Amino acid sequence: MSPVRIILSIGLLGGCVLFRHSIEADPVTHVLIQLPLLAISGHLFVSGLGGHKLRITEPVANAFSLVAVFAILFWMLPRYIDAALVNPVAELAKFVSIPIFIGGTLATGWAKSNPFLRGFLKANAISMLGVLAFLYIQAPVRICNSYLVADQERLGFAFLISAFGLAIAWSIPLFAPPPKEMKNSKFLMRKTAR
Amino acid sequence: MRSFLRYLLPSCAVILLGGGAVWAATDGFRAFTEEGARRLHVAEHRPGIPELILEDMNGGKLTLGGQSQKSGKITLVEFIYTTCPTICQTAGSEYAGLRDRLSEAGLGDRVRLLSVSFDPLLDTPQQMREYAKNHDAEGAIWTVARIRPQDLGLMKRGFRLRVIPDGMGGYQHNAAIHLIDRAGRLSGIFNTDDVNGVMGAVRGRL
Numbered sequence: 009m010s011p012v013r014i015i016l017s018i019g020l021l022g023g024c025v026l027f028r029h030s031i032e033a034d035p036v037t038h039v040l041i042q043l044p045l046l047a048i049s050g051h052l053f054v055s056g057l058g059g060h061k062l063r064i065t066e067p068v069a070n071a072f073s074l075v076a077v078f079a080i081l082f083w084m085l086p087r088y089i090d091a092a093l094v095n096p097v098a099e100l101a102k103f104v105s106i107p108i109f110i111g112g113t114l115a116t117g118w119a120k121s122n123p124f125l126r127g128f129l130k131a132n133a134i135s136m137l138g139v140l141a142f143l144y145i146q147a148p149v150r151i152c153n154s155y156l157v158a159d160q161e162r163l164g165f166a167f168l169i170s171a172f173g174l175a176i177a178w179s180i181p182l183f184a185p186p187p188k189e190m191k192n193s194k195f196l197m198r199k200t201a202r
Numbered sequence: 203m204r205s206f207l208r209y210l211l212p213s214c215a216v217i218l219l220g221g222g223a224v225w226a227a228t229d230g231f232r233a234f235t236e237e238g239a240r241r242l243h244v245a246e247h248r249p250g251i252p253e254l255i256l257e258d259m260n261g262g263k264l265t266l267g268g269q270s271q272k273s274g275k276i277t278l279v280e281f282i283y284t285t286c287p288t289i290c291q292t293a294g295s296e297y298a299g300l301r302d303r304l305s306e307a308g309l310g311d312r313v314r315l316l317s318v319s320f321d322p323l324l325d326t327p328q329q330m331r332e333y334a335k336n337h338d339a340e341g342a343i344w345t346v347a348r349i350r351p352q353d354l355g356l357m358k359r360g361f362r363l364r365v366i367p368d369g370m371g372g373y374q375h376n377a378a379i380h381l382i383d384r385a386g387r388l389s390g391i392f393n394t395d396d397v398n399g400v401m402g403a404v405r406g407r408l
Binding site: 066067068071074075078081082085086087088090091094149150151153155156157 | 208209210211212213215216217219220221223224227228233234235236237238239364366368369374376
């Protein structure tokens, strides 16, 4: 139990709700600031309660990570970004589901998930952001009815920057000295044979 | 083998449920955007639209939707504001092309075309006549009209329109041709350049 994390979490969620109109006025801050902050808020809350120490098996942890993947997929649909702006039910769903189904599940399951699954999902996250960037920059039509075409393009470039940022952030550890358990040459064998 | 299956089971369950949820959320992977969802809903459910009173460019009264249209003509509607420098102008010339195609096909007396302004404060009848003149909207088959300010919200809800200020005094909005059938129901939404799609739908609804 970590009261600091829980207080931070509630503060973040409260901030996201309180300042939603100014954050949501721009699709870049809506999609790339507010949605990740909501996930972080859920992550802090669950790990603050000790969820990351929960003893779950690797198969269950994998399933938790996949729940987050589908929740991310859902909230990447332009249709529901629009809906969250005009439909109070969708708006409430956003503020509730992202902390629980993205932040909470990742806090509980991500670290215990199969390392290959994690690598696969990270690689896919980067390529998905790249595809989204291409789509938002090149689309001949408006993707969100609530946002201007010029904003849509800016969001595309922001996706591209995020893809590069994640690619760099996730590659840095590959060049760091391996952690102790990785030095055991049987580590990967043991993981796959299970 | 069995332990391998047991290992995969929770993940497979999530993939099935998650895939099903995304499938349902996109109407079977058919509508990923609000505009796509709007068009799919209209094509499948043909919603009725509330009766709207419009003022045309000559100051005359027109009605749209509701009971007004029963057993009348098919109406094609696009939404504009006449001070629009870009998309409404293109849409205007595409609309003129569509009107010509309908006339050539001998459907001129069974279909009416409306360009409806959602900016009634700026789009005075004189302003609308100017737009009509620039795009050769002759007033018989195709006319330009504006919604009454008090009915603007009703019209936007009825057609699920989103009109947002573009920060330069204009708007961005759904650019599309809306088909209202003879029963007064909204039964198709098409891209403004999809002349063949509109012609096919008009023939199908006559």
